[in-house]
Amino acid sequence: MTDIKRFATSGAAGCGAMLYAPSRASKFAVPWFEPRYWMTQGAVDGEALGRGTTWIVREGERCLVLRHYRRGGLIARLSPDRYLWRGEAATRPFQELLLIDLMHTAGLPVPAPIAARYQRQGAFYRADLITEFLPDTQSLAQRLAAGEVPLESWAAIGRCLRRLHDFGICHADLNAHNVLLRGPAEVFLIDFDRGRQRRPGLWRDANLVRLRRSIEKVGDARGLPLDEAAWHCLLAAYA
Numbered sequence: 001m002t003d004i005k006r007f008a009t010s011g012a013a014g015c016g017a018m019l020y021a022p023s024r025a026s027k028f029a030v031p032w033f034e035p036r037y038w039m040t041q042g043a044v045d046g047e048a049l050g051r052g053t054t055w056i057v058r059e060g061e062r063c064l065v066l067r068h069y070r071r072g073g074l075i076a077r078l079s080p081d082r083y084l085w086r087g088e089a090a091t092r093p094f095q096e097l098l099l100i101d102l103m104h105t106a107g108l109p110v111p112a113p114i115a116a117r118y119q120r121q122g123a124f125y126r127a128d129l130i131t132e133f134l135p136d137t138q139s140l141a142q143r144l145a146a147g148e149v150p151l152e153s154w155a156a157i158g159r160c161l162r163r164l165h166d167f168g169i170c171h172a173d174l175n176a177h178n179v180l181l182r183g184p185a186e187v188f189l190i191d192f193d194r195g196r197q198r199r200p201g202l203w204r205d206a207n208l209v210r211l212r213r214s215i216e217k218v219g220d221a222r223g224l225p226l227d228e229a230a231w232h233c234l235l236a237a238y239a
Helices: 035-040 092-105 140-146 151-166 203-221 228-238
Strands: 005-009 015-020 044-049 053-059 062-068 113-121 124-132 179-182 186-189
Touching: 015 092, 035 044, 035 053, 092 113, 092 124, 140 179, 140 203, 151 179, 151 186, 151 203, 151 228, 203 228
Parallel strands: none
Antiparallel strands: 005 015, 015 113, 044 053, 053 062, 062 124, 113 124, 179 186
């Protein structure tokens, strides 16, 4: 794995800690986790609204993705971005950064991890993650909406997922928005919050079922049923 450095922090937002990869962020600074810092630099290239806001920011010649962890579902109404403290090793940003670093070092198609932090206040904490931006990519959901997913892409997705599963990685939220395509046959996977490395098991099938449901949901929104031939192409490549 890449050398990961840790340092403690404290301030108005509470005490906490950060992890970062010096080899990927030699100029890393604490303000990188604050969208306002990038705004004052005129370095915000875009944002995406999902469960929370994800910021695309420019750092030198490259772009980074800054994501603030937010809850989904009904619990978000009570606590939109606070998580129960169960110890530093159990914090979601630290777990995700270390998992992505493991995969990236192994050559799997995931974005390079840059830094992660948590800020603790009493029994709860808030969290952020910075990863490298993957240029010239579109999500599978975007490609489906545009009707631009050839069989070559479906086969590439199947092979990518098999590599992931052979390495024992269970993606906790494998969906059409977390599969990125560059060109017809280059595939990347993102968002490994709550993901983990596991022994072979039925979770692999559950991952595929979750992806199929997501693809069907995207199609239903546009009145387009899932192309069964395309799905079987993915499964054949996976097998």
